Amino acid sequence: MFKKPLADVKTSAPLRSSDRRKLRTRILQTYPVLQPEDGDALVPDGLQSQKFSTHLDDPGVVYLSPAGDPLWFTLGKGSEELIPTVYTLWKRPDLLPFLSTPAPVVPKLIGGADLMIPGVIQHSPSLVPEQLVSITQYHRDALGPPLAVGRMAVSSDTLRSADETDVKGKAVYVLHTWKDALWDMGPSKKADPPAPRPVQAASEGEEQLQPSGSADSEQDGKTGEAASPSAPDIASDVVPAAAGDGTAAPDENGPPSATLTPEDVSDCLRSALLQAIGMSLDGVPPSTFPISASTFWSSYVLPARPAQALTASGLIDASAVDVKHSTFKNVKSFLKASAKEGLLKLKETKGDVVVTAVYPKHPAVAAKRPHRTIGELEAKAKKAESREQQEKEAEEKRKGEIQVAELWLPLGTTVPLFVAAEKDTSDMYTIADIKTILNDYVTARRLINANDPQYINVGSDQPLAIAVSVKGEDTPDFMKRDEVLKRVRAHMQTWHEIRVEGRDVVRKKGEIKPISVVVKIRQGRKACTLVTGYEPFGLQADDLAEELRKMCASSTAVSPVHGKPNSLEVMVQGKQIKSVTDLLMARGVPKKWIQAEDQSNKKK
Template sequence: MFKKPVNDWKTSSPLRSSDRKKLRLKIASSYSIDTAEADVLVPEGILSVKFKSYLNEPGVAYLAPDGDRDPLWFSLGKGSDAQREDALLIPTIYTLWKMPKLLPSLSTPKAVIPIISGGADLMIPGVIHCPPSLNEGQLVSICKYERVDIDGAPTPMLSVPLAVGRMAVGSDQLQDSSQEKGKAVLVLHTWKDHLWELGSKKDVPPSEPIKTEDGAEENEDNTNSKAEEEVEDKSNSEMPANLEPVLPEVKTPTYTPDEVSQLLHMSLVQAITQSLSSLPASAFPIPATIFYTNHILPNRPHFPELVLHPSSPHEPPTADSPSTDSPSPDPSSITIKTSSHKSLTAFLKHAEKSGLISTKAPQKHSTQTDMLVTAVNAAHRDVETHHSFATIGEIEAKAARKAAREEDEKKQRAAANLEIDVQELWKPHLDSVELFEAMGESISKQYTAQEVRSLLNSYFATHQLVNPHDQAYIALDQALTACVIPKPKSKKKSPAEEAPLDQAKVEFMKRDELLKKVLNSMQNWYQVKNGDMGDEVALKKGKLAPIQVVMKMRQGRKASTLITGFEPFNIVAEDLSEDLRKLCAGATSIAPIPGKPANSGMEVLVQGKQSKSVVNYLVGKGVPEKWIEVQDATKGKKK
C-alpha cells in the first residue's frame, strides 16, 4: 500500500477534543483495550491529515503531535474518516512498537522481511508461527524469526512487529498440510515503507527470546532451520512449499479477577507510599478518573509475577531466578475491567472501606460526575509495611530518559559533524623567515598557533635561552631580535636621533608576549572546513574576520539587520537572503557592501531587529558562535 510515495498530502490539523475522545473510544472498543491504554495511543494534540495512495485510493492518517510527527494510525477507502462507524483504524509500526500485543502476530524467517518490505505479500509457506482461530480478513502483525547464538547455544528470537496486514486465509487453512501455495497475509504497511519514512525513523527495538512449553523449542529447531535455509535460496515472493508452518501456541499465564484486584490494591498502596502522601492538602480532591489514570495505573508492578504469582502449577519465581517455563504476565492487563470490582467506583469504595482513602460523591447538580478522592491515609498499616517494587511508570520513565539521552547524543553527534571547523594559520614571512630557518623549519608551510608555540619552546631549550632566574622570560638572540624588534622606519634620521634605539636594546621578553610578536610578524592564513567535506580543505590567505550582524536604523525610524562577512563560511548570499526571508517573515535584499571595493563581499539586509533569528540560523548552519559578532547600532551598544 505504501511501497511508493503517497500522493496529494493535505495540510494536517489537530483533532478537536470531542473528535479525539471519539477516536480514543473507538480504538479502545475495536482492540479491546481500556481507555487509559487508548489514551497513550491517541495522545493529546494528535493530528489528522488526508491523503491519496499511489493507487489514488483516499485515506486518513493520524500523526503524533511532537516534532517527529510519527504516523500512529491510518484508515483507507472512501469515507475513511474515523468518525464513520464502518471506518477501520489500522495501527502503524510506530504504534505497534509501543504496544506489540495490540494485534495477533505471525512470524516469518529473517530472509523474508526484506521481500515484504519491498512490497510483496506474505506467502503461506513463509509462516512459522501462527496463533489459532484467525479469520480471513482479520488484521494481524508480522514479526521476524531468527536464531541467534547466546552463550554458545542457538536461541530462537522474535522481533517486534515489522508489518501489518489482513489475513488472506483463516489459520485453519494455514495448518492444512495440503496448502502449499498461496498468500497468507495481504500486507498493508511495513517497516521502512513510505508511511514509516514520514516519521522519526527510530531504531527497531531489540528482539526477545521465544519462550515455549517444555519440548516445544527442541521440536521447532529442525523445522525452522530447514525453513530458513530454503527461504534464503529463493529471491521471489513464492516461499518454499515444504515448510511446516505452525508451532504449538505459547501459553501466557493470566491472573484471576481476585488476583487482579489484589494487584490493584498493591498499586494504590505503592502510589500512596511514593507520591500521594507527599501531596499538599490543596491538591485534593482528585477526580476518580484522574486518580486512577495518574496514580494507580503508573504504579502497577512492571514485573507482577515477582509481586504476586498467578495461579498455575509452576513454582513462584524469585528476583534471582525468574521463571523460564512460561512468558511473564502482561502488566498492562492489570485493569479495573479485569478485576473482580469491574468498576472504578466499586474499587474506590472498597479502598475507602479498608481505610486507605477518603472519598466524596459528586454534588447532585454539579457538572462533575466523577467520585472525588478527598484524602489518603499514609499511616495505614498496609502503607507502613509495604515493600516497594518496580512499577510500570518507573520503567517507562527510565526508558524515556534513556531515549532522550540517546536522542541528545545523536543530535550532538550530528551537530559536531555539521559544525564548521575554523582554523587560523600563520606562515613565515619577511622578518620571521630568518627565525624559522634558524629553527630548521619549512618557510613555505602554514602553522597553527600551538605548533608555533611548540617550535619556539624547543628552540628556547636547545639554545638555552630560558632565563634561569625566571622561566617566564626568554633571552633574545639575533634571530629572535630580528623577528620581534622593529627596525627603524626611516634612514633619514641623524645618528643622534637613532642612538637612543641602539641604547635601548631589549635583552629579555616574556614568553607569551614573544609568541604574540612572532605571530604578528608572520603572514595570516585560514581554512574553513564543513563537517561533511572530509580532508579536502582549501587554504586562503588573509585574516579571517567574524560574521558581522549589525542592527541599524534606516531613515531615522526603520530598524533593519545587516549581515556581512559570511562568504568565507561557505554561505551563499542568495540562500541566506531567501532563508531569512522565510524565517523572519520579513523583506530581505542583497547589495554590495557600501564603501568597500568591488568583490569585497555582499551585504544581506533583513527588515526589523532580527539578530537573534540570524544568529540561530548561522549556528544551525554550523558557524561557531565565537565567529559571529552582534552589534546593536540602534542604541550604540554591543552585545
Template structure:
C-alpha cells in the first residue's frame, strides 16, 4: 500500500478539541480500550493530513505532535481507523496478532502480502474473521510464550481454520509495515527491544507444554518454505536478505528484554500513590459496580431505539467509563508500561475484563443476564444487549460515586469554558492623540488661549478647547452659532488657513471644520491598551490594518496583510496561526523601504478568515480595511 512516497499531500491542520474527542471515542469503541489508553493512542495536538497512495487511493492520516503517523483511513468515506506500527508500539495488543519467522519480515517490508506457509502462530482466544485487521510480529522460537512487537498491519484474507500446515495462498493482505513510506514520514525509530508476553498459558493443538493459549502454533519454521521465498521474488537465507530492505535489528532477535508480567495470582498495583493491590475478584466487583452505576445514571434513560447495543460498544461506552475515578492511574510516559519498561509495569495496569475472574466479556454479560440486571441475545460475532433493568433492586440500592465519565464531563466543560474565554477577547482601546507644535505653529494657539502646549489631546478635548477659545473671544457668528468668524482672530486665522488658500476668502468656518484644521497642524500620536499588555504610546499617525486579496503568479489568489505591527501583532506568530486556521501555506516578507515592517501572505482568498482572526485578537473592526482585487466576487 505504501511502497512509494505519498502524493498529493495536503497541509497538515491541528484537530480541534471536539474533533479529537470524537476521534478518541471512535478508537475506544472500535478497539475496546479504556479512556486512559484512548488518551495515549489519540494524544493532544493531533494533526490531520490528506494524502493519496501510488495507486491513487485517497486517505487521511493523523500525526502525533512529534511527527509520527498514528492512524490512517483509506477511501472516500474514511470510516475505518487503521493503526500504524507507531500506535501498535504504544499498545501491543491493540490488534489480534499473527507471527511469522524472522526471515519473512524483510519480504513484508518490501510490500509483499503474508502467505499461509509463512504463518507460525494465530490468535486463538479472539474471534477473528476476514477481512478483520490483524498485526504481524516476529515469531520467537526460543520463547514460545512471547513474540516480538508488531511490525506490520493488514487484513485477514482467509478463515483462521485455513491456516494449517501445508496450506497455500495468502493469509494477510498487507496495508502498512515498518520501514514503508508511511512509516518513514515519522521518526523512523527501530522497533522496541522487548518481547511481548503471552500472559495466559495453556496447551496448544500440538500438545506443547506451556504454549500460549491465546495463540495456536501452525508449524515450527526456522526458515521460510519455498513458497514463502517465492512471495518476495528473491531467494534468501539467513545471511542473504533482500538488499533493498533493512534487516530486522539484531537487538530484537538476539538480545530481547523480557516483557512485564503479572504475578501468578493475577494481582497488580493500580495506583502507586495509594499503594493498592487488587485481586481478580476485586476487579470483577469494580466492573459489576460500573454496570450498576451506568444503568442508574445514564443507560436507564436511553430510548428504546438505542437498543440493541453490541457487547463491545456497551463495554466501551457503559462499563469502562463508569469505573470509579478514585482508581485513576498516572498516564504512562513513553518507555514505561506500554513500551515494556519493567520498572513501571506494575504501576499502570488496567481494570478490565482480562484482569477479572470473568475472563471474557460474553461470560460477564451472561452472568448479568441471569441476575436480571440486563438482557442479552447471544449472536455472532458478539452478543447484543437488548435492554437494561433500571428497576432492579441492586440498581436502586447502588450508591453512586464519582466515575471516570464524570471526570471526563468535567474536563470537557472546562475545555469549553477555556475556548469560550479565548473567544471573548477584550477589544483593544485605541486613542488618537494630538500634540501642539512649537510656539511658531499650532503651539501659539494654545499659549494664547492659556492651554497646555505640551499636553496630548484627544479629539473630544481638542473640540472643547476650540469651543472655549472662540467663546472667550466672542468669535461665534451671531446669525448661525455653528459657524466661527475666524477672520476676527489673527492667531486662529493663520492656523486654519490651508496651503493654496486665499487669506481674504476665508472668513467663516463651521466649528467642526475649525477643530479638523487645527488637528492637521498638530503632531499625531496614538495610544493602544490591550488586555494583558502594557499601554503603548507612540508618535505618528495610526493607520488601519490592510487586508487585500490579489491575484499573483497567474490565476493564484493570495491574501496580503500589512500595517499590523502597531496593533501588538507579530508577523511570525500571525502567519503560524493563519496557516492552521486557513489550512494553507503562509509566508512573511519585509516591506521594501520600511524598517521593522513586514507583509504576511496567506494562500488563497482568505479575507473573512483573516478578518475573524484580527477581531479575535482584539483589533476593533474600524481599524481593519479590506479589499478584493482579484476581480471575482
C-alpha cells in the first residue's frame, strides 16, 4: 500500500485536546489488550494529524507523534478504523495477533508483496478474514518484532490445513511495512528493529500459539487478541524460546518465564516416543531393526517432540527438551523404562542397548492424540526457505533471459469490434488480452448461447459477426468460443516484441519464428549442424560461430541462407544440437524459441 511515495500529503496540524481524547477512547475500545495508562503512551499529548493520498489515490489520515513518527493511520474515504503502524507495534507487540515467516520473505514484503500461505510458519489461533494482524520474522527460539501490518485473506483453519491440502494463495494482504513510504515519514526511520524476545508463560485464559498446519481444532472462538492485560499474550507475542537446561530464558523487560520441571521433560519425551511409534515407526519393514539407541533417539524421538507443551507453569517450548533434565537423566534409562512399559523391545550389547522392535498396538500409543512436532515445524521452515531460494534463482535467471512477446494489432474487420468494446485500436494486445476483451464483450452483451454455454451467438451482434466473417463464406449464427477467438486473432495484424536487459525494446511487424537448429548430412557422409533465424534475438553470426568453434572443438563457417540474402547461416561440423541449444539458452534465448531437428538419419 505504501511501497511508493505518497501522492498528496497535506500539511500536518496539531490535534485538539477534545479530538485527542476521543481518539484515545476509540483506540482503547478497539484494542482491549490496552489499559487506560497505555493510552497516554500511544496517543500522546501534542499528537498531530495529516491527510494524504497513496500512489493508488486511496485517501487516508496519519496520526503523528510530537516528534513526527507515524503512530496510527486510516485508509479509505470516511474510514474510522485506526490501524497501528510498525512504530506503535514495536511499543506494544501484543496489540495484534501475529503470523511469522522465514527471513527470505521479509524483503519481499518490504518491496510491496503480500504474504502467501506457503510462507506462514506459525500463527495465532482463531484468525478470520479481514482481521488486522502483524507479521514477524520466524525465529526458532524467540519472537521477532512486528515488521508489517496487514489484513487476513483467509482463516486460521485454512492455514492449519495448508500442509495436508497444499493450499496456495495469499494469507495476508499487507497494508504497511517497516521501511515503506509511511515508515519513512518519521525521523526515527533509521532505527533498527528491537531484538527478538524469548517466550513467556501464558496467563490463564490466554490463547496458545499455533504452528501453521496444526491439527489442533480445540479453539474457543477468541479473536487472537490478549484476554488478560497483565501479561503479553502467547498467541500474539511469543514464538518458542529455547534454553540449554530445559528452562525458558527470562524476558529482561517482563516477568520470569515458565519452566520445565524434570517431570515435564519426561512427559514431553514420552509423548514424543508415543508419536514416533504410532506414526513414524508403524508399518516399517522388519529389516529396519535393530536400531542403535543413538540413531533411534536422534532420528525418531527428538524430531517427534511437541512444538509446544502445556505445563502447570504455562505454555513451554519443547524444542530444548533434553533427557539430561528429565527424571531419567539419560537415554538408556528412558528406553529401559519404556521397554518395561511394553512400548518397545531392547537388547543389550557391550554395555549399550539397541531397539529390536516397537509396539504400535500398545494402548498408550493407540490413545495418543497426534501433536505438531519440532521436526514438522523445522521441515516447514526449511521448505519455505528452499521455495524462496528457488524463486529468487528463477527471478535472477529471468532477468538475463530474452523476453519474447507475440502481439496483435486490430486491423480491417476487427477494428469495429475493438471500438464497440471501447478499446484503443492503436494498441497491441497479447493473446491473453484478446481473450479477456472477447469474454468481457460477450458477457456484457449477453451473447452466450442459452442452450450451450460453449457457443456464442455471433449472428446477433454486428461488430462480432464482421470480426469473425470469412470472405466467400456465410457467417454462422453461433460459433464455439475457441473458434471465435481464433478467427478474431487471425484477422488482426501480427507483431512481435523482444526485450533484452540493457537494450532498447525491439517491436516489429510479423510473426517471430523459433531459431532453427538442424543436423544434416553434407558432402556424402559428414554431419553438420546448421543454425538459422537467430537475428531477431539480437545474436550475431560471427559471435555464435566463434563460440561454437571453441565449445565444440570443430570448424565453423558463416554463409548466406539460400533465397534469403539478408539472413546468415552458422554451420558447425558434427552433430552438435545439445551444444548449440546450451549456448543459445546461455545467451538468454528461452528454450521454447529453439526448434531442433536431426535430419541426418532420414532416408532420401
